[in-house]
Amino acid sequence: MRQKFDTIEKEARKAWEELQESGVPQVLVGAATCGNATGGQDVIKAVYKKLKEKNGKAVVKQVGCIGLCYAEVLVDIIKPGMPRICYSEMTPEKAEELIESYLFNDDPRPDMALGHFGEEGPEGIPKISELPVFKSQQRVILKNCGHVDPESIEEYIVNDGYKGLLKCLEQKPEDIVDEVTSSRLRGRGGAGFPAGRKWSSCLKAQADEKYVICNADEGDPGAFMDRSVLEGDPHSVIEGMTIAGYAIGASKGYLYVRAEYPLAIARLRKAIAQAKEKNLLGEDILGSGFNFDLEIFQGAGAFVCGESTALVMSIEGNRGMPKPLPRPRTTEAGLWGRPTLLNNVKTFSVVPQILNKGADWFASIGTEGSPGTAVFALTGKINRSGLIEVPMGIELEKIIREIGGDILDDKEFKAVQTGGPSGGCLPLDKLDLPVDFDSLLEAGSMMGSGGMVVMDKDTCMVDVARYFLDFTFEESCGQCAPCRLGTAQMLSILDDICEGRGREGDIELLLELGDSIIKGTICGLGNTAPNPVLSTIEYFRDEYEAHIRDKSCPALVCKSLIVYTINEEKCNGCGRCRKSCPVEAIIGEKKEPHKIDQSKCTKCGICYQECPDRFGAVERKTGQENLSVVN
């Protein structure tokens, strides 16, 4: 086995070393879905164009995402004898300019550079690992993303790829399960169930066939951690699943990927074919006698199919509905009634490293109860949005202020939402909370699969709760009454509150309904659906009360509760608001104070934005008093 692997590794290393020694510069372009969406492919074209024009040579690679969404498109250049330098916010024009300056005129362009990798770099370019955005990050799951060519198995192998599998094949399945157990790895899908316990239960189960399923049905709005791993480092997931197959005694695995991830699917397909070709997947892997095959199953876009039993139903060709309790565990009777090991993308992708570097290495990262790292899709009203990976236990504040670069436009922080539609909103005084599975749950939110939305003071918390609840309302499978109708009912009440029809007793009713949905529902979707409402009531009850009692939206968001007026004393009659009003609701002669005809006003807010700051005549008000004056 080892001999076979050594040959494969040698070949890969040879190709790699030849490239390094060839003196040909490398241009790495971030071309995951995020990079492509901001024009990654155009940048690649521009790079090629420039190279052709100058008759120059360079290896251009499409790599995954290093997580700096705010700075896309990212282009990294490795010139022989120089460290790798990362350039941000590239456009085709800037890329051409950069290639010309750096590759052909030896000017590393510090003005365009974000930072350099390694210890030493050209003057004027900071060390990338010391940038605030990276300083507190620790790349474990994402270690290859943005660094290796996801379409090259050789690059993965050179970066310690498939070494974990080799080590695994040399041991007994029980030892592998023990290793995972002692690493104390917890499932990265959201609930944080101990992976070792799952693996061990699957190993013990007796059956003629067992299955390994990778849950890549990432569906939280704004979450893209799994996509980035699949697009940037598909081999890590394949290797992790193969190890899992060996450990539990399965010969077949399914990658359940949502069909909306075409690039991830294409890269996985390619990676599977490459691994098979190198005998790292398929029959008699590395001569060990162990067979393991992988199949991609495309999900049809139902959020609920991320729930394990619904996912299994979906692969079996049924309607994706969770199976009610009591039922056998998936590890005992899952797909086709056989023992099935189902883990998230990130869980599988970290397994090869655990085997390669040892359980103690993994357990030493993060906290006692939640070892390892957490990957978040950090977004919302912050300066640096992106994909981040931090050791568990890091404070929320550090993520938001340091990595995220604090709130946009220097506004005040209001809340942070973690865990997507299943999670909750945490206020300012919870920012010292360490980020791990248990602390977040205790505070009324959850780790979830890794969405993190930061909100500033201009965010209405009732509206936020309504947004997330609307998502679960739409995505409920419709099977059980508490989830199907309970979310509908809570949503109707929130609609009423946001539109000024809130009644006394609504808050209590929401709390009661939430509690009864959690207790009465079938699956994890319903069980967590009320969280955004319950957590905002817990921490921002005054906002709910303002909406209900004073018909006031303190953040001035809820349209029905705000009114736009023109302060006649301040209005200069410049006419900008009148001209920009899309419904001609503003009347007034030039140089005379203007007025808003409330019967026509749609509260779009354009006049408010258009009114020059020096006048500030358009006013946005809320509350019963103001509403009734106008009406």
Next chain:
Amino acid sequence: MVKLNINGIEVQAKEGVTVFEAAEQVGIYIPTLCHHPDLSTFGACRVCMVEANGRLVTACRAPVEDGMVVKTDTEDVNKVRLYNVELTLAYHNQDCQTCSRNGNCKLQEVARFVGVTPESMEGIRRSRVEQFIDDSNPFFHRDNTKCILCGICIRTCEEINGVSAIDFAYRGYKTAVSTVGDKPIKESRCESCGECLERCPTGALYRSKPAVPEREVESVCTYCGVGCGIYLGVRGEKVVSVRGNEENPANRGDLCVKGRFGFDFVNHPDRLKTPLMKKNGNWQEVSWEEALSFVADKINGLRKEHGSQVLGGVSSARCTNEENYLFQKLFRSMGTNNVDHCARL
């Protein structure tokens, strides 16, 4: 046998039975909307929740365990099922008075039991999906605003009749029972057996010609040799309904489209009620005695003149098994084996 305690009552139940069945055994009522004894369990209405060993479970799915302590009337149980029923009512058609199931409705029964009152419903927002009545089928219609998505019709179609003409479609609040491609029932593979109609807990599925009989007469269906046991519902001098006899071993209450809905001919004026004989070129009503004597004489005449082998009998598929048996017996006793049956043709 498993010993458990339900509301302080010691119950002995067979291993594998559910808490619901064990409670039923000792006469404890547990409300439910989606459970039906003929069908597999679904566990989705969440109305049968009870506390078993301190945890909330659905009684219809939870198997009994030795030493299990079940409580059916705790604060949590009452709260969860009250909200579940109230929510179901909040989105339900409220026109109970004109509903065919008024007074005989499972939702009404359960709502009363869990304690729904105008006060308890206060604050709950009512809403309704857009009404769509599928009246494509001549025997029964479907009103989506009365459907509570218990799935009983779907399981009946799959498990009782093996047709699977309907299933859940769409998602969340828009979830609905639908045929393939959401076509009208008549254009689906539905065989109109009406088994779903019989099990629907509300008025979502209802007969297109509803009639409440004033009395019922036990009978056997005349359509085929199975001989399903039925109760003919009679009003005045007319048969107005048919329902399956659950005690009958041949069908255990099940019926097909003909047996359940095809009884109009009974009341038809053209239906033969006495034998007819052609006399002088005209059909005339005669007594059974006269008709049978005439046939017997002809048979005897033929036998004497040509022997028994010229005789042959063709029986009807609309006779019962027992009648067909007697028929062949009769012909064999007349000395011929020439017996056949229309179903073989």
